[in-house]
Ligand SMILES: Nc1ncnc2c1ncn2[C@@H]1O[C@H](COP(=O)(O)OP(=O)(O)OP(=O)(O)O)[C@@H](O)[C@H]1O
């Protein structure tokens with residue numbers, strides 16, 4: 427949790443000063459690092475950090491002020507997005523995340539509340555990524571303290587399954603999952619992963635258990651549905667590998683095929699019209715947890731790793747055991763008779 431003030435920097439610029447409410451030394455170290463990481467990212471779809479200053483012993487981040495801005499979360503709560511506006515927002519969102527990834531920064535907390543919408547010319551809203559509090563450089567070794575803080579503070583509904591298990595070791599594909607969850611909500615108007623408790627949400631996330639987009643909002647372009655599915659695979663290796671590919675799939679310029687329930691994927695650049703092959707619908711019973719009310723439409727579980735199969739004793743093993751037993755019996759009888 428942070429407090430924000432409108433401030434004038436000594437260089438004359440108006441900014442937003444973000445100061446953590448916490449006095450926890452780990453979280454304070456995180457705030458200073460957040461400012462440093464964000465300051466290195468200069469892109470129209472990322473809120474620029476101008477400075478990190480000391481505010482009575484607490485690090486404060488001086489950010490570019492996003493005037494008249496509200497969050498994507500507020501925009502989604504206000505109602506469904508018209509397709510043109512949605513396309514523009516998605517384009518800016520993908521550009522911003524791609525820029526962070528190119529700079530080697532994984533955000534790890536992408537969600538509608540962390541996207542500010544800046545009033546642009548006319549009716550246009552420009553998405554600006556903010557809150558790099560959980561971000562980390564891609565090639566940095568995991569930090570246990572950061573990981574713990576990250577798990578507590580990250581938002582489960584947009585968090586990749588592998589991040590829910592171990593936030594410290596995720597790569598940029600965790601952001602791809604979060605983008606998938608955000609795109610789903612932008613198209614459907616409802617979150618992909620909901621539940622009454624944190625446990626329910628996490629259970630659905632770790633199984634990629636969500637209602638198919640075409641069931642929630644019939645008639646959406648197939649390419650949008652394919653793009654969302656291409657992000658929401660439990661196995662990171664099955665997701666679109668990067669934002670550039672996601673952009674192509676979203677636009678229908680690259681065909682993305684998930685076969686055998688997500689066992690294989692391939693992208694074919696340069697395909698003008700999207701030819702889509704969906705993974706087979708899963709059996710709802712398979713993925714609904716015990717005691718959990720199942721959704722009215724069978725959920726789609728993308729690339730859920732197969733349950734570990736019990737390993738039996740091989741056939742030759744049984745033969746060897748029986749032989750040893752028979753030989754033992756014969757020897758015992760022979761000894762008694764002798
Ligand atoms: N540069 C900015 N300009 C204008 N408003 C901002 C800016 N940065 C953040 N905000 C506002 O402050 C809110 C919280 O910012 P941010 O997400 O960076 O902090 P946080 O650590 O997540 O705090 P919280 O837990 O309160 O959301 C944003 O949702 C947004 O409304």
Ligand SMILES: [Mg+2]
Nearest residue numbers: 539540556557
């Ligand atoms: Mg935030």
